[in-house]
Amino acid sequence: DEQHALPRPGFHLTPQRNWMNDPNGLVFHRGRWHAFFQYNPEGGDWGNMSWGHASSVDLQHWDEHPVALRYTAEEQVYSGSVVAAGPDGRLTAYYTSVSPDGRQAQARATSDDDGLTWQRDPDNPILDRGSHAFRDPKIIRYEDAAGFRWIMLTVEAVERQVLVYSSTDLRSWEHVSTVGPIGPAGVVWECPDLIPLAVDGRPDELRWVLLLSTNPVGDAQDPDGSSMSYLVGDFDGTVFTPQRAELQRLDHGRDFYAAVGFDRAPDGEAVILGWMGNWRYAADLPASPWRGAMSLPRRLALTTVDGAPRLVQEPPAFVRDRLATIEPTTVALSSDAVDLPLEGDGVVELRWDPSVTGELRLRLTADTDGAVLIVHDPRSSSLAVTRSGGAMDTVHPDFASTSIVPLTGDRPARLLLSLDGPLLELFVDGGLATVSDLVLLGSGRPTLTLASERASPVSVAVAVLDRAPATD
Ligand code: FRU
Structure with missing residues (x-):
């Protein structure tokens, strides 16, 4: 194969x-x-x-x-x-x-x-x-x-x-x-x-x-x-x-x-x-x-x-410490989706105010037809994570999946997304919930696409992590 x-x-x-x-x-x-x-x-x-x-x-x-x-x-x-x-x-x-x-x-x-x-x-x-x-x-x-x-x-x-x-x-x-x-x-x-x-x-x-x-x-x-x-x-x-x-x-x-x-x-x-x-x-x-x-x-x-x-x-200290050195940028979402090309394997930390954004949708894609859709819905206080596409279906009939994560409603929304090859891990609400999924997106550079229900800012910090020991 x-x-x-x-x-x-x-x-x-x-x-x-x-x-x-x-x-x-x-x-x-x-x-x-x-x-x-x-x-x-x-x-x-x-x-x-x-x-x-x-x-x-x-x-x-x-x-x-x-x-x-x-x-x-x-x-x-x-x-x-x-x-x-x-x-x-x-x-x-x-x-x-x-x-x-x-x-x-x-x-x-x-x-x-x-x-x-x-x-x-x-x-x-x-x-x-x-x-x-x-x-x-x-x-x-x-x-x-x-x-x-x-x-x-x-x-x-x-x-x-x-x-x-x-x-x-x-x-x-x-x-x-x-x-x-x-x-x-x-x-x-x-x-x-x-x-x-x-x-x-x-x-x-x-x-x-x-x-x-x-x-x-x-x-x-x-x-x-x-x-x-x-x-x-x-x-x-x-x-x-x-x-x-x-x-x-x-x-x-x-x-x-x-x-x-x-x-x-x-x-x-x-x-x-x-x-x-x-x-x-x-x-x-x-x-x-x-x-x-x-x-x-x-x-x-x-x-x-x-x-x-x-x-x-x-997440472990090497992830937390690395994120602490990154200055977050603000992505202004409007009615159009915004593409955030990721430069390599690593972690992305997102913070937003659900009372302003309404529903927030994140989509991860690379060079197969496989995709991961992450939907944060403030009305139901839940996060839905769906992996789909032919690349995933061919593995096993039960591989495609949707996981629903109940959230504690009263917290500012915070999501840490780690992607390393086929390994996707989400730390939601500061780790009160996690989602770990294998995802088959291919070997190309992934793109994270952001879209919100209403025009709103989302704070984003991206850290690339890889096999070579960090020398910077
Ligand atoms: C769990 C398990 C264990 C067993 C091992 C065998 O995944 O089934 O109970 O010791 O794997 O590989």
């Missing part, structure tokens, strides 16, 4: 070649951000599951390293996590070992060279329930008056449950509680994480956010495919208690999945990375020769909206 080859992103993590899905083992260690990932070392399709490896000093430019944990005749290496443990920060990985008979159990490996090579534990598997859907171990830290312990979150995917285990030595684990099932049936639960966040930045108001990835299964499959949700609650080191037993959508686009947090991010920040893909059609995307990309890393926060804590996802 050469003519449909996707342009390789410049400021996102993609493998040089072959298949990639979930981020695994995210850890900040000795000044570098390490990302491992579900990887097929031998081809562009899902299979031979192993952990690929890349690292970065700034989350923008990634160096790819040799495969870290390779599949063997005895096991496929599914998703899991890494922690930097002990005074020397030795890296310990937990991953799901899948046997040829389909059994899924948790296994352990350690690294003495900063994640480049790994030694599997001779006692593997460390945790085995005889289950075929017991996976995705995420190790987190917990400390209270009773002391420090490690917590492992795993799923029983089909049961829609998160199993919580506790350990003091990262070796022996005790099952201490179970979350779920909660929310709609007809999905499997995958890739849990549990992240403490201060509400409105107040350290005395800590809440725990449970991240979940859900993938439809069964006959009446939801054509929207896989997506992420979250629950806000309390965690006492044993039991997670959600404040409301209702899953909230984490990203309103179609391509954000399996996101989990970095262990030991600097300054106690919570930073997550997600796979920009959807199991509904991931296998149908062109392999070019890479197949699969990570999202922008996102910094998480909790903000009170209408009396309840809401998750806020902000």
